[in-house]
Amino acid sequence: MQQIGIAIAGFGTVGQGVYKHLLQNRALLQQRLGIRFAVHGIAVRNLRRKRLVKVPRALLTRDWKSLVEDPRVSIVVELFGGCNEARRLILAALRKGKSVVTANKALLAEHGEEIFEVTARYRAKIYFEASVAGGVPIIKALREGLIVNRFQMIYGILNGTCNYILSKMSRDGTSFAKALAAAQRDGYAEANPALDIDGIDAGHKVAILASLSNGFLMPFSKVHIEGIRSITPLDIRFARLLGYEIKLLGIIRAENGIEARVHPVLIPRSHILAAVDGVYNAIVVRGDVVGDAMFYGRGAGADATASAVIADISEAGLDRLYSTEMRPLLGPRGRGAAKIKSIDDVVSRYYLRLSVVDRPGVLAGIASVLARAHIGISSVIQPEGHEGKVVPLILMIHDAKYRDMRRALQQIVKLPTIRGRPMLVRVESFDVAPFDGGQDLRPGGDVS
Template sequence: MQHFAIGLAGMGNVGAGVFKHLTQNRALLRERLGFELDVKKIALRDPKKDRGVAVPPELITTQWQDLLDDPSIQIVVELMGQKEESLRFMLGAIERGKIVVTGNKALLAEHGREIFEAATKHKVPVFFEAAVAGGIPIIKSIREAFIGNHIQSIHGIINGTSNYILTRMVESGLGFAEALVEAQEAGYAEADPTLDVDGWDAAHKAVILASLAYGFWVPTDKIFVEGVEQITANDICFAKKLGYSIKLLGIIKADAKGEIEVRVHPTLIPEKHVLASVNGVFNALAVHGDIVGDTLFYGRGAGQDPTSSSVIADLAEAAAALQAPRSNYGFMPHGLYGTCTPIDDIVSEYYLRLTVEDRPGVIAQVAGILGSLNIGISSIFQPEGDEGAAVPLILVLHKATHGQMNTALEKIGALECVKKTPRMIRVENFA
């Protein structure tokens, strides 16, 4: 039986899972694939660290260069989680003709063009299913299953940490800070949760999905990113009264002119929509193609086992590529799209929360500003309060551009009757 030698760079949580499951499911893989996947060498920083899995000492090296210098290793797995070092490793492997499997979403989002130009030059595939949504096979689906479709939109809950925090705020009435501490104690948030809660973990994944769907690498400075740090328990409560749930949503769309928008931000989603019911650390993606119509993907978006499952699937495909070389090296550029819509021109509906004096004429002043900017009001909600006291005023607004709303917020915030900085959250009704 044919054997394919694998070099594993990095043995953190996911790397340990890959080695464990390759070992435990060796017979299953052999029967299904018709060949053997053999881990020949593992590069790790600290050989003494307990990783919860027994590794034969003869496989271990502390230098990832050893994986590149071994001519018998045909496939390398990059799970180091760095940027500069990981990029050097991947480009070095590609130059040597070794197939690369990676789950490094930040690296792909920021250096995807460079990586795939090298892959095309050297005719070496790069596989990266584990970079987006853990064990959900979304990369393979967009790249292969939907190859005949114009992808018209992707809406994704693609960060489990933020989704867990927002879920706990709904279920238990916790504030953001309390829910974050709970997520850290449960192991769902890192000690430094910045990339998760500020939206950039989801943004890196959205860039990868958009680039695959539309055939060009989307620059990270052309997307809009906002995190969940400013969401309050009151926002959660008011959204529910209006029939919405709040989710950190990645939104990717294309219009008839070939312009695309990529944005990640807290979003009010109608409670009747299927994405509103995705709770805890789970991920979900709704993909709409012009032929296939609406599709939904759901599952665990992170963690050792789901992510390991995607890495092993890529290893199997990498070995198959060694047997039958292919012309698609993981990313196929094309010229049907190529322009990102400026953020000020992106159109959305909006939830607007104001803190205002409870006195006559306040709503008229706010409505006057919105009307002067051609922004319509869909609904207004104001809890009862004592006259003259500061109370919340909630408005749901019809479609407007980001630029229109910024102007409106500046003018409304300057009103004497408005006592705190206005808070805006986008609304997605999937129309």
């Protein structure tokens, strides 16, 4: 039995889950891998904090540097979170030639260039399965299981907090504020929920997935991000009336450039993602060979995330034992900013809710602005109101570039009958593209 030394940096939600399951399933891991993992230390900030998982006091330290320096430690597991100390720790470990396992999406999305550069320079290795969709092994799927595919589209529910809030609003008809309070009460949202509800956490994951699937580093600043704060129960009600659910989706599409975006989306209620409720994550990958493949599971939590982190620890252990050279794997190499499509050039359909004064000719005024911009209306809902009162007006808009839609909206809000802020949400049906996998296979089986 081979022994490999590891250090865990961070003993919060994920760190405790990792330690607990490394111990609990130690025999299974030994049987499957032929490796015994020995935890030589755990770095924390506060040595006195009460922990849910029991750990020998001697393992805890406030000095993470001593763990990185420890010659017995081959694998450093970074579970601090944040971009400051975690960045220093990871860079120090990589420079020492240690393998690094991390769940830190913010760090990879915002400092990926530096981290991957140091990893390559020191011929070290970094593993980050838990950084996207918690326990769902989407990174390994892209890097290994789907290696032969060009990724035409990757889209999905990447933030459990937002999905919990939107599911609750849809199910119970509650306001955003009440659904957020419930998420905080049930432990599904942080006291400061901005990272989640403003779409930033999902944006970090989109940056990582876009980088992996397209082979160049997607700068986080190029991911278009909109959150869910402005979604109202009214929008959810109208969306349902029209046959849709509203979900916060991360979308990466490769078609005349790479689109990387996070925003609320109306998806048909018949779409498989519309049925993904609560804190679950789900990702659909469309490859040119495999077609559509879907990955579904718990996107966060101590146990699910530990499952992904321990998969990385296992892979790192096997790599250290059985390969001496860097194993080339699908991964980001260099920059590709020129290939990134601006959100202004992204074409989609739209749901537009306006607050209008109920008087004859309102619709004609809006329609003429849209017609001048060559934007078509596919349907209209105008609930009956009373002359002179403000009522909602819902328009479903045909495919249009965001630039054109945005400019038309600037004109529309200036019309004298429009009140308040308009609500614009993209509509996606993700129709299955014609499948042409295998077209290169000529008789005789020559695919060269």
